[in-house]
Amino acid sequence: MAVLHRALVTWFLSLVFLILLVLRLDGRTQWNWFIVFIPLWLLDSLLLLYSLAVLVSPCRSGVDRWRRLSGTVCSATAVLLKLCFQICLCLHLQYPSAGLRLHAALAPLLALLTGATAALMRHLVQTHCG
Template identity: 80%
Template sequence: MAVLHRALVTWFLSLVFLILLVLRLDGRTRWNWFIVFIPMWILDSIMILYALVVMVSPCRSGDRWREVTANLTSVLAVLLKLAFQTCLCLHLQYPMAGLPLHAALAPLLVLLTGATVSLMRNLIQTHCN
C-alpha cells in the first residue's frame, strides 16, 4: 500500500472515530462504547496485518533480524493500544463492574513508557555517532 493510501485510510478512520465520539459524548446517541471504537479497531488490525506482511518479507529473502525486531516492536505497540482501548471501553460501558480507571490506563502507561525509552535510546545513539 502506498504512503498516500495509508495516510488517507488513517485520516478517514480517525475522522469517523471522532464523529462517533462527538455524537456519543454529546448525548445524541446511546451507542455502546465498543461501537464507537470500531474505526480505531479497524485501523489497528490494518496496522498489525501490514506489520506482519512487512515482517515476513525479509525473512523470506535473507536474515535481517533488525527489521524483524523493529516490526515486532510495532506489533507490540499496536497490541498495547488495543488493550488500552478495550479496557477503556469496559470502564466506560460498565462503570459498576469495578474496573478502576488506573487499571484501564495501565496499558497506555506501559506503551508511553516504552516509547519514551526507545526515543531516548535512539537520541543517545544518534548523538554519540
C-alpha cells in the first residue's frame, strides 16, 4: 500500500472512532463499549495483517531478513499491547462491577508508551549523534 492509502485508512478509522466516542459520551446512544471501539479493532487487525505481509515478502539478504524480523516483532508486540489495553478499558467501562480497576487497565498502555518513547529516543540519538 502507498503512504497515501495507509494515511487515509488511519485517518478514516480515527474519524469514525471519534464520532462513535462522542455519541456514546454524550449519551445519545447506549451502545456497548466494545462496539464503540470497532474502528480501532479494525485498525489493529490491519496493522497485524500489514506486519505479516511485510514479514513474508521476499528479502535480498540475511541482514535485511533479520532487521525486518526484529521490526515486525516490535510492531506486533506494540499492537498486541494496544489490543490488550483496549480490551481492559472496554471491560472497565462496560462492566464496572467486575472489579477491573483503572490502574490495572492502564498497565498495558504504560508498557506500550515506555517502549515507544525509548524506541523513538534511540532513533533520535542514532539520527543526530550516530
